[in-house]
Amino acid sequence: MHHVALQALDLAAQRGVQYADVRLVESKSQDLSTRNGRVSQVADAESVGMAIRMLVDGGWGFAATDDLTPAGVEKAVTMARAIARASTMALKNAARLADEPVHRAKWASPCTIDPFGISVTKKLDHLLRVDEAMRANKAVTLTETLFHANRARQFFVNTEGSEIEQTRTMTGAGCACYVFEDGDLQKRSYPNSFGGQYQLKGWELVEEIDMLSQASRLAEEAAALHSADVCPAGEFTLILDSSQLGLQIHESIGHPIELDRVLGSEANYAGMSFLTVDQLRKLQYGSPLVHVVSDATLEHGPGLGTFAFDDEGVAAQRTDIIREGLFTGYLTSRETAGAIGATRSNGCLRAAGWDRLPLIRMTNTSLEPGTSTLEEVFDVPHAIYMETNKSWSIDDKRYNFQFGCEVAWEIRNGKRVRMLKNPVYSGISTQFWNACQAIANREHWTLWGVPNCGKGQPEQVMGTGHGASPSRFGEISVGSL
């Protein structure tokens, strides 16, 4: 299929462009799920398409098509050019791109056990056994399990001479159970809520998370929540598990550092950011324990934000975002890097598929492991420990947040003393991170996948990665709703 992308690029170049790139993407996916012991989803999908993005007289044009015939490709190129010309009708500043070396590369994410190579019968059998194990607890009123796999092969070319082929294989799996009783619905999920865990791995991910080993615990906890006390309200020392902290990073660090938001590109939809450019290398974002990186390299781990090149051909990089609490970096693209005086993009322009325009997106935005043992994180006279996200909300400049979790425990002298239900906590992003008191070491660090991050118009749903280990924060507003 490479010839199709090259044909589109040649056509664009012949018609005169400042810059053009073409992405041709072939993807296939599989979704399996069960619900209360029944198979509720068995579906495969494949999609192939091409997008051309071009810069003409400083204006951007973008057209995507799944008609890959010569006529279809020519139509897309013609449309992209017409759109670029139209963009110049309301243009203030011509777009300019930071330099990037020419790359010719081929890369594939590691995948030990091909998720498409395992039989559907085996996969469904696994999900049904997990489902059954949760339903063994008679209090359970609804169970869910799911498996998702996706493989996307992308061929990228641009008018500067880059030719990059990348293949990424992603797998996700999870389970959840609900207990409805006396007008109250309680839920426990594993290994994370809203679909489970997602990484750039194969079937080995499903084996690693071992849902079957956790099924009965989940059911017991969902049932026990009905007789648990509600989480007390007040200012408490708060300990978060690594999955909840991953989402906290996503919302209160990952989005605010997107430079397109800062510059106003998302003002109408996803919003802007409190991190105006004058705060770079000046704002004390967190306590000195807080080190956050944006890292798309494989060395960081098989996260949903791991790749070799972003979707405008910039090589994967590791960027310090917060170092010893000081705010040090944004997520950038070739067009925006110059706005903060950078001479090169740090490689964060990503598209959700062949039919979408690449935008600045998180790669793997992670809190680096600390030095504390888990016992040291919990070693306080009194704290509230929360686990597994239930709700999340933050304002459109990313100051004020509120998160709810599925379950909490009151901690006394380092030990769990009682289960608490309906816990929530809230705060202001920088105040929260400055209240960080302890971060567990690498032994407890997990690279979580958030598969459902929405941004852009038309909306694009993107996978991002967030490494975190359980951490403690002082004097956080906690309550129950």
Added chain:
Amino acid sequence: MTDAQAREWFSAAQREAREHGVDDVEMFCAEEESALTRFANNAIHQNMSEESRVVSIRVAIGQRTARATTNRMENIREATRTAIELARASEPDAHLMEMFSPGIVEPVMRWDEATAQVTPAMRAEIVREAIGCVEDAGHMAAGMYSTSRASQMLLNSRGLHVRHDETGATFSITATARDSSGWAKASAVRAEDLDPATLARSAAEKGTQSAAPRRMEPGRYRVLLEPAAVLDLVGQIFGDCSATALEEERSFLTGRMGERLFGENITIYDDVRHPLQDGAPFDGEGVARRALTLFANGVPGEMPYGRAAAARAGRKPTGHGLSVPNEAGECVTNIVIAGGSHSPADLLRELGDGILVTRLWYIREVDPFRKVMTGMTRDGTFLVEGGEIVCGLQNFRFNESVVEMLRRVEAMSAPVRASGEEAFDMVVPAMLVNDFPFTEVTLF
């Protein structure tokens, strides 16, 4: 996508299925061309178009079923084989219904040729004019203008053949000032029914009026929620309004059917044929969508039933089933809240002293049974005294039970087609609500 093309694709799938001893085949075909011009900082910065086709094939083998989807029309036979392999590998589902035998589906006209023919230059011209309206007010404009045309068909081996064609246009704009902002959005089947310049002026005026926002303490306030705010908040409850959600005891209506849950002034329909609605007049299995009175004077009434849920309950399907197989059963997508008779100006006077809310943002469920939602106000929150806007306010976080809120609605405007970002477009009124709980204030 012509009918003949779709029939040809379906015949190919059916032939392949028969070669493998499978008779029951269903095919969903869709084709779409859409374009979106996005602007920020008073200039077009993202501008795109896409065209796509997709064919989704489902086979049923006894009580087993599975689906395979492709956008490569040359792969239809292969996709059919994939669906067969998946179905054979799957487990039997006692709830699986035989494929739907065609009924009567009255078409609904939602195609506007002029909208289908909007060009990039036409969109850019409209955007340029809207930016000018915001620039004139001294603010920064960001927003988008999109147009689309789409066709879908559903066919099956029992003779089902239904089709729906639709155009659409959406315009939204945010006017950002030094310490304030305003927003407006609208959507329609016909681009001609949108008035981007008026929306731009409205957003700019809100940006101006909310300058130097005052900080008010959190608490319970009397609020006037504009239609977009109503849509985004009340829209969070409709995922629970389904027979399958009730059966699985995951709905807030579990054990509450027939009980007066909301105020007597709250009546909510689902009606695909409402003149301000959009969407196809048939569901994921081809059943004609029937209008439902979901809540009559505050009491839960008719719920949507897909074919499987209807069979289990001994009822008739309502035409709200999702494509099979699925996890959720059915859903409503054409919400109409009956509303009242007040004009927007009347409602502001009626509010007297309180808070006017333009839109809500990042709404998430905190309690699934009480339907407690949290979220933020955004882009135009105002202090109102004596029925007049006094000044802008810093944005609030709310934690509100939608069930309880719908008991505290004092007055409503006539319903309009509203468009937000947290729920699908609906026909809803503005609502004057007492004791709305703002729990925190953010820093802007």
